[in-house]
Amino acid sequence: MIARLISTIRLGFKSLMLHKLRSGLAMLGIMIGVTAVIWLVAMGEGVSYQAQQQIKDLGATNVIVRSMKPSSGSATGSSFIIEYGLTRDDYQRILEGVPSIRRAVPMREIKGDARAGSRESEIQLLGVTPDYRDMNHLIVERGRFLSDRDVIGEENVCVLAAGAATNLFAHENPVGRKIEIQFNGKSDVYKVVGQTADRTPSAAIGGSLAGRDFNTDVYIPLTTLRLRIGDQVITSRSGSREGEIVQLSQITVTVGEVEEVEEAAGIIEILLEKYHPLGDYAVVVPSELLRQAEMLRMMFNVLLILIAGISLLVGGIGIMNIMLATVTERTREIGIRRALGATQEDVIIQFLAETIVLSAAGGMIGVVFGFGCIPVTYLAQTGLERWLPEVWSTLPTTIRDLQPRIAIWSIIASFLISVGVGVLFGLYPARRAAMMDPIEALRHE
Amino acid sequence: MRMAAEFENLEKHYHLGDVVVKALRGVTAAFPEGDFVALMGSSGSGKSTLLNLLGALDRPTHGRYILGGYDVSTLSDRQLSQVRNQLIGFIFQSYNLIAQYTVLENIQVPLQYRPGRPPISSRDRNRCLDLAEQVGLSDRLDHRPYQLSGGQQQRVAIARALLNDPEIILADEPTGNLDSKTGAEIMQILGKLNREGRTIIMVTHEPDIAEQAKRQIYMRDGMIAGEGIFPG
Incomplete structure (x- = not known):
């Protein structure tokens, strides 16, 4: 079973390597989507972590009464x-x-x-x-x-x-x-x-x-x-x-x-x-603020997931487009395989494996670039501070002190979603390939 | 004599819009083991349709097709795939090799679809190497189809067709894309295989190719119009 899985994936990889540029471009959409998710979530987590630290500094067991x-x-x-x-x-x-x-x-x-x-x-x-x-x-x-x-x-x-x-x-x-x-x-x-x-x-x-x-x-x-x-x-x-x-x-x-x-x-x-x-006074409860900040963070994350979903959807459509072209181009190959004993399932698995390899590879590269968030933010901050101090000084402290925090869940989720996108958007082209009449496919020029 | 393949009253109808085209109108024939038959006929005579049915690529509208003792006419798509994998060896006019695969990998393709899909063992590999040697391609194992001549490609296809030790070999205009010298070489290989006991059914429209088979079946208008035995 595992041997078959590996050989299927290897075959898929081999076919993709035939068109390196095309496969690379198809992957790009997923890659950018995954990178964007990780970056945005890391930034958001960084900001909310800052806010939470600040609120915690006010003391969770404190009630602050202020003159207004x-x-x-x-x-x-x-x-x-x-x-x-x-x-x-x-x-x-x-x-x-x-x-x-x-x-x-x-x-x-x-x-x-x-x-x-x-x-x-x-x-x-x-x-x-x-x-x-x-x-x-x-x-x-x-x-x-x-x-x-x-x-x-x-x-x-x-x-x-x-x-x-x-x-x-x-x-x-x-x-x-x-x-x-x-x-x-x-x-x-x-x-x-x-x-x-x-x-x-x-x-x-x-x-x-x-x-x-x-x-x-x-x-x-x-x-x-x-x-x-x-x-x-x-x-x-x-x-x-x-x-x-x-x-x-x-x-x-x-x-x-x-x-x-x-x-x-x-x-x-x-x-x-x-x-x-x-x-003319206000009663502030830091623990309440903390709850509000937590709510805000969750809303922010939901928004990010939405954006991520859209970008991965776009990436998935890109992959589907490429796979449909590939299926048409390889009609003859499908016919040959069918004549030599491939069942419809075999054909589905073959093409699905290719889409999943494509999207998972895109996802993996996206994750790698996602980790770039921390050094890139650091470089941007120090660069701005050094070369454009006027601009730097006008930035709010939230941005100046921002330290992105890469969330493990964002890595796992975006990677899984990219694989899911591969399955979802690969299914139609793969089915189309499998449903071809072998006689017609063999005759295809 | 044991029959490799036989069919009884085969009919195949196609629907083109509202019109029903009867491509085969009741064909009955039997191919004993070790037979070498040339199927002849003009285009539209039904010989391609018959070949598709023989190759388990399609199911007849009516009639029975027995291949190696199994009734193939009523099988599901999945079962037909298995029949093609286990009982039939295909040789096509345009070779039909997989472009991105090497010679050795092309010979191995049917192994990918064996029942149960077991992984390719070293014994399988050795069998592929033997077959490559039989068709004289031992020194070309790592070549890809575009690096080979037409004759060499057809020999890869023959090796691939032999891999599963098929009940029948179906050759669709095997020399159609080759010059006469290379065509003759391919026919020599087929003749040798037949002498070794293989059953070969070959579609061709070239009389001098058909001559090299043991007998000829002529088709016209979806029926068998005549049969001849060479020489004679």
Whole structure:
């Protein structure tokens, strides 16, 4: 049985080698289809892996509550100063009201500028508690992170994120140095006590589309921020002055188990609803985001399979076309074989074997080219970065950091589909060959 | 005397649109083992149709065809294929070799379709080599048909026809595409095979070729018009 299979395949291969160019062109369709499937799936998997990592960084057992600026006109307060968002009372309410709570980390963030000597840099000023480090898995590269004593003592100390440190101190050690941060027309000096390691951006939360970049963060004790800057921050942007009063930008609530996340989120909603009729906050559940991302990925894959199906269909039609021509061309050979004892089945098997060899070979070459996805993407990325830095810098980080992940299922599926296409599209020409009248076939010129 | 092939009252009708063409209208003949018959007749006389029936390439509309003791007239397509493979050796006017195969591979083709489709053994291979030697092609085994002369190609076809040790050899104008010298060589081989006991039925329209057979059957209008025995 196996010997017969091998000899049939060998015969098919032999016939195909008679017309190398023709066979090659027929294979091309399948090859491109398979390569395209593997590439697209690998890209998609790469992107979704990135997104999932980012969401996982937010913590699966976390519920993130963020202050949201209400749409203009609905805020309370005077015309150019709006007051919104989470309050320290909300923090207390959450601490007391959520039974499964392990930890709640309050945080206030403001965009601003920092200066060190002659260097100035745009920063993200974060008032935090020592828990913030644990919660975000920050790695302290130099010095230390903020301590409880810093918070209690309302000390003028700060920890720089890697990017901020580089911007302000180039590659010197920032620990022990001083930086100056100005808000509301008043400037304060902070002593740098530590610097954190580089951190990848996280997924977008709280409705904003852009991922959050942590590299320009400057961390100071939450209490210090309140003392030195206060809840009200006035910024002047392009001539007009804007102000906002926000007590806390975010409260990150950690519960014990992933299963408790939903319930905790529900309780928080109920606790806050009463005090925030304007809905100036958002409750984000990273595990929910993860589910959504997973859904998105599945939809994307279905779409890809559809596209792949179409391209393989086109490839299959190409093969069928070639096989029909081959059958006509080899009518005489079919007649000879029939006269010498080949049954209709033998003829079907012979031609089917040829189509399957053709499509499977196309599929295999396609798989080989499919593996080219990773080096080609890498070359394209480094090439762009090197030769076209202007273009490179305008690309979103998703593309710049994209690492294609070849999915095993895409290889197996596309290869099997290509063989299936061979069977499907080979059947008609093979049947046509088998149904020929041997007498007519022998007489064919 | 044992009959290699015999048929009784064979009829073959074709449908061309609404018209029924009666290509054979009741042919009865018997071919004893070791016979060498030349089938003659003008085109349209029914000799090609008869040859197709003899070759189990087609089934008669009426009548019986017994080949090597088996009634072939009512077999299925699959069974007919087996009959062709096991009981019949074909030699065609235009040789009908498979272009992409070598001489040896062409001789082996019937082995691909043996009942049960066993793989080709070294014994099979040796038999093919012997046959190639019998027809004088031992030094051409790796050649492809286009590298051979017409006579050499026909000899490959003869070797192929002998492979399954057939009940009858059917030769359809075996010298039709050959010059007289090469044709004579082929006829010599056929004559030798017949002397060795093979039954040969040959279609030809050349009287000097037909002469070399033991007897001649003349066909006209789908019937046997006459029979002659040479010399005589």
